[in-house]
Amino acid sequence: MSDIQSAQRRGRGRRPAAEVRAAVLKAAADLLFDDGVAAVTFDKVAARAGSSKMTLYKWWPSPGVLAFEAYFDSTEHRLSFPDTKDIEADLLTQMTAFIRLLNDQGSGKLIAELVGAAQSDPALARALSDFYTGPRRQLAIDRLRRAQEAGQLRTGLDLAAVVDQLWGACYHRMLLFREPLETSMAKTLITNLLHGIAAP
Amino acid sequence: MSDIQSAQRRGRGRRPAAEVRAAVLKAAADLLFDDGVAAVTFDKVAARAGSSKMTLYKWWPSPGVLAFEAYFDSTEHRLSFPDTKDIEADLLTQMTAFIRLLNDQGSGKLIAELVGAAQSDPALARALSDFYTGPRRQLAIDRLRRAQEAGQLRTGLDLAAVVDQLWGACYHRMLLFREPLETSMAKTLITNLLHGIAAP
Numbered sequence: 001m002s003d004i005q006s007a008q009r010r011g012r013g014r015r016p017a018a019e020v021r022a023a024v025l026k027a028a029a030d031l032l033f034d035d036g037v038a039a040v041t042f043d044k045v046a047a048r049a050g051s052s053k054m055t056l057y058k059w060w061p062s063p064g065v066l067a068f069e070a071y072f073d074s075t076e077h078r079l080s081f082p083d084t085k086d087i088e089a090d091l092l093t094q095m096t097a098f099i100r101l102l103n104d105q106g107s108g109k110l111i112a113e114l115v116g117a118a119q120s121d122p123a124l125a126r127a128l129s130d131f132y133t134g135p136r137r138q139l140a141i142d143r144l145r146r147a148q149e150a151g152q153l154r155t156g157l158d159l160a161a162v163v164d165q166l167w168g169a170c171y172h173r174m175l176l177f178r179e180p181l182e183t184s185m186a187k188t189l190i191t192n193l194l195h196g197i198a199a200p
Numbered sequence: 201m202s203d204i205q206s207a208q209r210r211g212r213g214r215r216p217a218a219e220v221r222a223a224v225l226k227a228a229a230d231l232l233f234d235d236g237v238a239a240v241t242f243d244k245v246a247a248r249a250g251s252s253k254m255t256l257y258k259w260w261p262s263p264g265v266l267a268f269e270a271y272f273d274s275t276e277h278r279l280s281f282p283d284t285k286d287i288e289a290d291l292l293t294q295m296t297a298f299i300r301l302l303n304d305q306g307s308g309k310l311i312a313e314l315v316g317a318a319q320s321d322p323a324l325a326r327a328l329s330d331f332y333t334g335p336r337r338q339l340a341i342d343r344l345r346r347a348q349e350a351g352q353l354r355t356g357l358d359l360a361a362v363v364d365q366l367w368g369a370c371y372h373r374m375l376l377f378r379e380p381l382e383t384s385m386a387k388t389l390i391t392n393l394l395h396g397i398a399a400p
Binding site: 088112113115116117118119120125128129133137151152153154155157158160161162164165166167168169170171172173175176177178185188189192193194195196197198199200 | 288312313315316317318319320325328329333337351352353354355357358360361362364365366367368369370371372373375376377378385388389392393394395396397398399400
């Protein structure tokens with residue numbers, strides 16, 4: 001019996017799928033943050049997570065997609081969206097956390113490379129929208145809609161466009177200019193958009 | 201004497217550098233729009249432009265950089281920034297042309313792939329900022345500053361952030377969501393940002 005098989009069968013038998021999945025995502029995230037995207041191979045992840053490589057092939061279409069899911073799994077809690085009933089304050093809290101995440105430990109560089117690679121890799125592009133951009137945009141839209149219902153935002157807004165003008169502005173600065181994002185940019189973007197830039 | 205040498209020496213002798221440069225950029229743009237980025241090789245461009253490959257090596261660090269410059273050289277006139285003294289109307293004119301350009305003949309796909317590749321190619325990233333994002337942002341900032349001086353925009357604005365919230369919003373939609381851009385998005389983005397999204 002191989003090491004991997006013994007790991008699978010250790011204890012009271014086969015581990016539940018959810019447990020294996022969590023171990024795989026953790027192993028992939030560790031490799032990713034320690035050594036970058038290229039270090040996330042099915043071989044290395046399987047060995048580190050004590051899972052079979054077959055499982056990885058079954059669950060993830062490519063190591064890039066696994067790396068992507070691991071990245072967002074490990075950072076999701078840092079990007080949660082508060083609801084204190086004050087949309088301006090809540091946007092500031094969330095966007096400041098978002099910019100800090102991009103600035104930390106090369107996260108910005110990682111996400112820039114993943115978004116970059118997705119432009120010519122359809123599987124990665126799908127993973128990007130399934131695991132990250134789609135769900136995160138929906139969370140933001142949900143919070144913005146509650147603010148609208150509470151009378152804090154104008155009615156009739158295209159809320160996806162609002163997302164483009166807040167978080168999208170940060171991605172633009174990072175992807176097209178490779179300039180560092182200051183956390184103060186959060187307040188600038190929110191103030192501009194909520195109160196307008198036209199002279200009063 | 202090779203075909204290329206005869207082409208160079210045809211007529212009254214060696215062609216002026218500006219003329220060769222224009223011919224090279226046109227040849228590269230033709231290849232790029234007909235067959236995509238991968239078709240732009242120094243061999244093919246030199247043959248089509250009747251220039252020496254040595255000249256191309258001397259002037260451009262890589263075929264990708266040449267492709268990039270050719271792209272923007274051929275599209276620049278479509279992105280000129282009007283000044284009718286009405287910033288809202290001028291933004292609408294320019295951004296509508298910008299979105300049309302992205303939608304036309306695969307231009308959006310091309311620029312998405314170039315921006316994507318730039319995330320892991322420092323020479324391409326430099327070309328991107330030297331030939332495109334840098335100069336185009338400066339043109340927008342110049343126009344926005346004149347609007348500020350004319351009393352149409354608030355004072356104290358971070359004008360680079362305004363660029364992030366208008367054109368950057370379009371890039372965000374395209375690069376992170378791969379969703380088609382409607383020309384109506386121009387008016388949405390401009391109205392949101394100029395007049396604010398907070399309830400009155």
